[in-house]
Amino acid sequence: MVMKTTMTQHVDAYLAERSMLGFNVGGPDARLLRSFASFADEQDRGTLTNDLVIHCVKDRSSIGNPFTWAGRLAVVKPFAVYMTRLDPATEFPETQIFGKSRRRLTPHIYTDDEILGLMAAARALEPQGALRPVVFEALIGLIAATGLRISEAINLRCCDVDLKANCLTVRMTKFCKSRHVPFHRSVANALASYVQIRERFVRLEHEQAFLTIAGGQSLNKRTVHGVFQRLRRSAGIVPRGSYSNVRIHDLRHTFICRRLERWQAEGCDIDNAIAALATYVGHAKVSDTYWYMTGIPDLMAIAGSRFEDFTSGEDIHV
Incomplete structure (x- = not known):
């Protein structure tokens, strides 16, 4: 048989x-x-x-x-x-009967007050006077100011952070590419303050993790996500996107959206600007950056308003 x-x-x-x-x-x-x-x-x-x-x-x-x-x-x-x-008799549903399998969910876009609330909650972490509250405040502020991915931020080494040139070097990131990430002088000042406190606990070494706990170990991603959920509860942040909870990754989304909003309001050449932004944040495809124009309600409202002005005959530079 x-x-x-x-x-x-x-x-x-x-x-x-x-x-x-x-x-x-x-x-x-x-x-x-x-x-x-x-x-x-x-x-x-x-x-x-x-x-x-x-x-x-x-x-x-x-x-x-x-x-x-x-x-x-x-x-x-x-x-x-x-x-x-x-087996020629094999069957499989031909149509997307349940819709697309890959759909972008609308992220939570933080207000400035919410970001400040997260950083204040980080400062209040225990034990007070230790490195832990300082490093989590620096982590949140850095991601909010540069749009780094969480993995990119926690993998930064001391040699990757140039406070004189106001620039980070992000090495071999999500798509196996490296890039330079310039930042504002105010970010450099905040990071310099973090470094001063850091040196009280851990000696600054070339290849060591820049964002570190006492002892010099790198931050653990799972631990970071866990602590962040405590911080968002302390800050009283209620989700406004499609996710059940706000996430630390939403700081990256917020950075991109706020930059696009500013460019839209200023009447910048969006095509050229988005190409530069896609490179800055490390998107593999510029279409990933363009998604924010259609995926975020606030940006859609601005784009819709500008298109309405355009169709009514006003002189607009898109």
């Missing part, structure tokens, strides 16, 4: 083939596929069908969350393509 190949065995073979081709087959996508295969085997389905895929995606996901379902479908789709080579 010939044993039927299970869906779990098909998934294992698929992942092995992907691995041989040089793809990373670990992580949540592989776990999702194995979960899907287990579900299919429990249903005793020998063939991939539309009904099976949809049933599994909705059963193994948050109830009533089409965005999550769409993401799960996107993971299963390449496996379905693989299965068509083995």
Whole structure:
């Protein structure tokens, strides 16, 4: 008697083939596929069908969350393509029945008072008189003033921060690129104050983490996110975006939006300005920066107003 190949065995073979081709087959996508295969085997389905895929995606996901379902479908789709080579009867939903799997959610855009409130909450962290409150205040202020990613900020070394030239060097960041990030003199003054306090606890060494706790260790990203949630609660900040809580990454979004708002108000050449901004913040594609013009209500209101003026015959430089 010939044993039927299970869906779990098909998934294992698929992942092995992907691995041989040089793809990373670990992580949540592989776990999702194995979960899907287990579900299919429990249903005793020998063939991939539309009904099976949809049933599994909705059963193994948050109830009533089409965005999550769409993401799960996107993971299963390449496996379905693989299965068509083995079983011509394989089916997979052809349309985006749950919408797009990758959608940008509107971030929280901080007011100046909210940023000041976060920094004040950081100063109040315990233990008072230690390095911890100072480094978290410096971290929040630096991201708010430069739009750095959290990973870029905590990975800065002392040699990457030039307070005389008012410039940071961000090395091998998200897209394996390095870039220079100039900053305002007021930022240099604030960082210089941080360095003075830092030197009371940790000697300034060339290759050492710039933002550090006592002992010279780098800040841990998970710890930073945890502390930040305490700070936003202390500051009484209520989310205004699409996320359930405000995030430290929203400081980066705020930096980009405020700069675009200023340029819009000043009548700058937005195309040239956005190209420069995309380079400054390290976006891989300028379209990632253009998204803010359509993804943030305040910017859409400004753009809409300027377009209305344009269509009414006023002389506007866009």
